[in-house]
Amino acid sequence: MKIKSLDELRKIREEHSNQVRLREYGEMAGDKIEILIGMATCGISSGARETLNAFVNALSSEDIDNIKVVPVGCIGYCHSEPTVQVNIPGQKPVLYGNVKENKVRDIIEKHIKGGKPIENLILHVDFERA
Amino acid sequence: MASTRTNIMVCCGTGCLASESEKVLKNLEVIAKARGYAEEVQIIKTGCFGFCEQGPIVKVEPDNVFYVRVSPKDAKDIIDEHIIKGRKVERLLYMEPNENERIKKQEDMPFYKKQLRVALKNCGLINPEDVYEYIALGGYEALGKAITKMTRDQVIDTVKRSGLRGRGGGGFPTGLKWEITKKQESDVKFMICNADEGDPGAFMDRSILEGDPHSVLEAMAIGAYAIGADKGIIYIRAEYPLAIARLNTALKQARELGLLGKNIFGTDFSFDINLKYGAGAFVCGEETALINSCEGKRGEPNFKPPYPAEEGYWGHPTCVNNVETFANIPSIIMKGADWFAAMGTERSKGTKVFALAGKINNVGLVEVPMGITLREIIFDIGGGIPKGKKFKAVQTGGPSGGVITEEGLDTPIDYDSLIERGSMMGSGGMIVMDEDDNMVNIAKFYLEFTMDEACGRCGPGRIGTKRLFEMLHKISSGKATMADLDALKQLAYMVKDSSLCGLCQTAPNPVISTMKHFWDEYVALVKDEDHPQGEGRYVPKNKIGMKS
Ligand SMILES: Cc1cc2nc3c(=O)[nH]c(=O)nc-3n(C[C@H](O)[C@H](O)[C@H](O)COP(=O)(O)O)c2cc1C
Ligand code: SF4
Ligand code: FES
Numbered sequence: 001m002k003i004k005s006l007d008e009l010r011k012i013r014e015e016h017s018n019q020v021r022l023r024e025y026g027e028m029a030g031d032k033i034e035i036l037i038g039m040a041t042c043g044i045s046s047g048a049r050e051t052l053n054a055f056v057n058a059l060s061s062e063d064i065d066n067i068k069v070v071p072v073g074c075i076g077y078c079h080s081e082p083t084v085q086v087n088i089p090g091q092k093p094v095l096y097g098n099v100k101e102n103k104v105r106d107i108i109e110k111h112i113k114g115g116k117p118i119e120n121l122i123l124h125v126d127f128e129r130a
Numbered sequence: 131m132a133s134t135r136t137n138i139m140v141c142c143g144t145g146c147l148a149s150e151s152e153k154v155l156k157n158l159e160v161i162a163k164a165r166g167y168a169e170e171v172q173i174i175k176t177g178c179f180g181f182c183e184q185g186p187i188v189k190v191e192p193d194n195v196f197y198v199r200v201s202p203k204d205a206k207d208i209i210d211e212h213i214i215k216g217r218k219v220e221r222l223l224y225m226e227p228n229e230n231e232r233i234k235k236q237e238d239m240p241f242y243k244k245q246l247r248v249a250l251k252n253c254g255l256i257n258p259e260d261v262y263e264y265i266a267l268g269g270y271e272a273l274g275k276a277i278t279k280m281t282r283d284q285v286i287d288t289v290k291r292s293g294l295r296g297r298g299g300g301g302f303p304t305g306l307k308w309e310i311t312k313k314q315e316s317d318v319k320f321m322i323c324n325a326d327e328g329d330p331g332a333f334m335d336r337s338i339l340e341g342d343p344h345s346v347l348e349a350m351a352i353g354a355y356a357i358g359a360d361k362g363i364i365y366i367r368a369e370y371p372l373a374i375a376r377l378n379t380a381l382k383q384a385r386e387l388g389l390l391g392k393n394i395f396g397t398d399f400s401f402d403i404n405l406k407y408g409a410g411a412f413v414c415g416e417e418t419a420l421i422n423s424c425e426g427k428r429g430e431p432n433f434k435p436p437y438p439a440e441e442g443y444w445g446h447p448t449c450v451n452n453v454e455t456f457a458n459i460p461s462i463i464m465k466g467a468d469w470f471a472a473m474g475t476e477r478s479k480g481t482k483v484f485a486l487a488g489k490i491n492n493v494g495l496v497e498v499p500m501g502i503t504l505r506e507i508i509f510d511i512g513g514g515i516p517k518g519k520k521f522k523a524v525q526t527g528g529p530s531g532g533v534i535t536e537e538g539l540d541t542p543i544d545y546d547s548l549i550e551r552g553s554m555m556g557s558g559g560m561i562v563m564d565e566d567d568n569m570v571n572i573a574k575f576y577l578e579f580t581m582d583e584a585c586g587r588c589g590p591g592r593i594g595t596k597r598l599f600e601m602l603h604k605i606s607s608g609k610a611t612m613a614d615l616d617a618l619k620q621l622a623y624m625v626k627d628s629s630l631c632g633l634c635q636t637a638p639n640p641v642i643s644t645m646k647h648f649w650d651e652y653v654a655l656v657k658d659e660d661h662p663q664g665e666g667r668y669v670p671k672n673k674i675g676m677k678s
Contacts, residue, residue: 016265044214071216
């Protein structure tokens with residue numbers, strides 16, 4: 001198939017943009033929101049994989065592209081797995097516990113879009129990182 | 131398509147292929163499939179990350195975890211530990227040489243911090259064999275914009291105002307070259323991409339062609355539109371088989387999508403590109419020799435003027451540009467001249483890719499804004515000198531350049547400041563030397579190369595480089611007198627001033643600059659004194675680029 005106009009090119013770009021979106025934004029440091037998901041054994045056995053997939057699907061279906069989903073290791077709160085940390089630039093990171101996949105939508109709607117952390121899911125962080 | 135959650139990017143640049151990255155790729159695919167993760171995980175071949183010394187490189191996105199020295203049998207752990215259990219494979223993480231600390235994220239690696247990637251923006255990010263990934267990142271939009279929304283003069287004006295200068299070594303303003311070629315009255319014009327890259331130790335162009343071939347094709351088409359050419363040639367050395375293969379794939383895909391060929395984007399602009407393979411002679415990188423070689427003649431330079439822009443390929447106006455020069459063009463068209471001109475120094479805009487080699491911890495490719503200092507490149511990005519040795523000098527500009535010593539480390543680098551310091555930008559090779567290197571040997575190493583590569587077309591070049599080498603040999607064998615040193619200096623200037631083309635005009639630079647900065651090392655060899663720095667006798671151990 002030959003591309004006959006700039007619009008056609010843009011359509012092809014659109015169709016293929018999901019293929020590289022994660023990577024494109026992974027490459028740029030700076031102003032994007034990060035969602036860290038505890039993907040150690042304890043997290044996975046409590047459903048972190050489903051949580052992570054739910055985030056990825058929700059974000060790509062809504063065309064939100066300034067958010068990076070990052071699987072990370074265990075932070076020691078195995079009692080409250082799966083844990084999810086939301087880092088919005090310029091704000092104190094918020095750590096959530098017990099984020100099953102059914103909580104994902106709430107976090108996206110209320111916290112990421114609405115700017116209000118969901119109080120009853122927040123875990124109190126009792127350590128500092130060196 | 132099931133949504134893929136993770137991308138595993140395996141570097142398949144030449145450096146990593148040499149260390150078995152293809153097997154790593156294969157194993158990852160097999161194991162991911164065996165574990166039932168073939169749907170969730172996308173395994174992608176990418177071009178050089180500029181970190182070959184630590185290759186094979188595997189990067190996992192979106193985690194942004196960067197694994198180094200991955201052997202085929204590590205594939206199992208990457209899948210089982212990282213992908214399935216979400217635990218990073220600690221032993222494969224990059225370790226900072228000076229701090230013994232493992233660094234996980236690419237952004238945190240000092241190697242990447244001061245860098246700004248424009249020409250290399252897609253290298254290591256996309257699959258170079260998939261045109262759709264290039265398009266998904268905005269590829270070919272610059273071409274579309276240029277030919278459907280801009281006049282030829284507007285394209286030239288944009289490139290002119292961006293301040294882009296040729297990355298092949300000369301630093302000639304690209305927009306001006308395009309304008310001159312456009313102004314020639316002729317129905318037939320050519321756009322040539324110089325991918326000869328003969329400078330020993332340089333591999334910027336190869337990495338671009340291997341990692342992001344479409345950017346060069348796109349830029350050539352933009353340039354061809356501007357100057358009024360309908361045919362293009364990429365002159366590439368046959369020693370770059372992987373780049374050639376990727377270019378051929380890219381050409382095929384671009385033709386299929388009508389991005390090359392007749393009536394591109396439905397306009398009346400048509401353009402197509404052929405490859406010509408060079409046999410790997412340094413002189414064939416010189417544009418007039420390159421054109422002769424393309425015509426099937428001996429690869430020997432012609433006297434300029436006439437410049438290729440006036441009389442080039444088969445006598446037609448021809449614009450020759452370097453690979454990296456082209457790689458900057460799509461971004462300039464999309465983001466505008468002002469964006470580009472905001473980077474760099476007064477007279478050298480944008481970024482430059484350098485190949486770091488020699489006595490340096492992070493051997494590899496870096497792309498930095500013009501105006502950065504050598505100290506930042508060598509110590510902050512390059513990680514300094516291995517084994518705690520002392521920095522002695524850095525050779526920029528390959529065999530045509532000169533050495534820059536400690537006192538020059540803090541000069542902001544651009545085309546002009548390097549020339550003021552007796553060296554040049556060249557194509558971007560940077561070879562770092564430590565206290566153990568003897569500078570007479572260094573000069574001799576380069577002269578041996580240029581002596582071999584001088585084509586013999588003109589007397590001063592053919593005979594002069596040979597005599598310079600012989601004199602250096604005499605000095606390093608301890609048989610020379612002080613009069614020989616004077617004669618060497620005199621001959622060096624003579625060759626510089628009287629040779630026909632750039633090759634031998636610049637060949638004496640290593641001699642002139644080492645004599646200037648390290649005169650004591652020459653004298654020590656003449657007087658047969660032990661010199662505190664470096665071994666006294668030339669032992670030809672460094673065989674890179676040497677034939678005899
Ligand atoms: C001996 C010699 C070797 C050269 N080798 C190369 C080369 O390998 N690649 C290159 O792009 N330019 C090389 N050049 C510079 C070319 O002659 C020419 O200036 C350049 O391709 C123009 O492109 P630019 O304006 O984009 O830099 C060489 C010049 C000389 C004198
Ligand atoms: S200067 Fe050297 S390379 Fe150039 S024409 Fe003369 S001999 Fe050949
Ligand atoms: S070839 Fe892999 S980093 Fe250079």
